[in-house]
Amino acid sequence: MEKQKKKKYATLNDVAKLAETSIATVSYILNDSNKRYVSEDLKERVLQAAKELNYMKSAVASSLKGKERGILAVLVPQFDNPFFTRIIIAIEEAAHRHGYFISISTTVDDMDKERQIIQKMIEQRVDGLIISPSIGGTENTDHLRSLGIPYVILERPLIGVEHYDFVGSDNWNSGYSAVKHLVSQGHTRIGFIGWDTFINVQERKLGYTAAMHECGLQLESEWIQLGDLSSPEGYRLTEPFLNSNVTAIVFGHHIMAEGGIQLLREKGVRIPEDFSVVIIGTPSWTQLNVPKFTCISQSEQQIGEVAMKALMRSILDESETEQWHQEKIACELMLGESVKKLN
Structure with missing residues (x-):
């Protein structure tokens, strides 16, 4: 299955064109201002246009369409788990080499918190996300798919979604x-x-x-x-x-x-x-x-590096021929002294 071409965030200008009105009027309506009169017909046209374009309010002032911010989001369920800590360190090191910074959040396996964080990251116009999902991960990532925002799923596969980038341990x-x-x-x-x-x-x-x-x-x-x-x-x-x-x-x-x-x-x-x-x-x-x-x-280091590589491939390559990346990283036996030899 081939990837869909990455979409761009809709802007106020896009909404204004579709609704056949001015950017100022769109901003006024979407900010729910009541300082001046706007006809119900015009208000409905703007709201419908915003819905059709999947427009989401940007927390970045005058978000610049098509320009990368250099920020990636990483969501994990447990901060105090060395497994995820080591993966985050590997992701951060790889991101730095590509000139990106990462925003790290913990969901504590709370699907509502996860949804809120993803929503906030969308509003912040991050360039991509790496997510180890909660039980509500499939639903919570729906908007990422509808907007075409690059993301990689870490360690826990999504239920009911066939095509997405995934990296995890074996x-x-x-x-x-x-x-x-x-x-x-x-x-x-x-x-x-x-x-x-x-x-x-x-x-x-x-x-x-x-x-x-x-x-x-x-x-x-x-x-x-x-x-x-x-x-x-x-x-x-x-x-x-x-x-x-x-x-x-x-x-x-x-x-x-x-x-x-x-x-x-x-x-x-x-x-x-x-x-x-x-x-x-x-x-x-x-x-x-x-x-x-x-x-x-x-092999947490390798998991983090491969996940970051998959995300960068998705961010930088907008072609329609790239295949979805699915990879399980091999485990490794580390010998210690806790096993008695019986034979």
């Missing part, structure tokens, strides 16, 4: 690789603790189960524990494994791993002597601990 292989490494060290009874979510992070669990089946291993239902994304939830979900016969746990998210590791240490469980651990994600604490943890790196 979540399925994160879970798959974790299990394969444990199996290579002789482990056959492996548990999984993960985030119970509709977004693509749940693919980590699917990768885990696929690897277990591929290796012909027993898979008990109680070996998979899912819950909310929090450290206390990781603590709670780890407890059932203390009285089980599993020898290793794959933590599907590093935030949940924090709580799980806390529980193991409080109970005097030694890593890796008593329990082996693999963590998906690489927060700094995993490498500062003794022992250092074996982790699955999600």
Whole structure:
């Protein structure tokens, strides 16, 4: 599927031409002024013209049609998540090389806040956006598509939209690789603790189960524990494994791993002597601990660089022949000392 040619923001002049009136009159009506009389017919013509052109009020004084402002917007759901922090740093470095500045916002996974931020960025006439969407991401990005504003979706695919630029981590292989490494060290009874979510992070669990089946291993239902994304939830979900016969746990998210590791240490469980651990994600604490943890790196630097490259391609190239960029960045096993060799 080929991309549509990028559209330009409609200006007051465009609305005035379509409504067959002056720019001053359009400005007066759209600003809802009541200082002078305007006929209902003229008011209706202006409002209809603005609607047809998808005109949106600019927060930039006398916005200059067709000229780039040199500003990009980045929306992420969690500021305190090292995964997104590292991606933002990579995006900012790449943007700077292209002469752009970035405006960073966090949505805290609130779809209403996300919609408000996107609306504000449109009004600010940003040149493009990189968004890791909330559950309402599809609806909240509709206006970007109608206006032809360049955007790239990060990590969480849009539901119900076929053609758009997407860059994210290979979540399925994160879970798959974790299990394969444990199996290579002789482990056959492996548990999984993960985030119970509709977004693509749940693919980590699917990768885990696929690897277990591929290796012909027993898979008990109680070996998979899912819950909310929090450290206390990781603590709670780890407890059932203390009285089980599993020898290793794959933590599907590093935030949940924090709580799980806390529980193991409080109970005097030694890593890796008593329990082996693999963590998906690489927060700094995993490498500062003794022992250092074996982790699955999600290559945040590369994700940020590829996302920025895709956005710049969309901003700078207005041809109608470019294909949509869809890419999952490969994960990488980072060996530590948290896995005991059983074979």
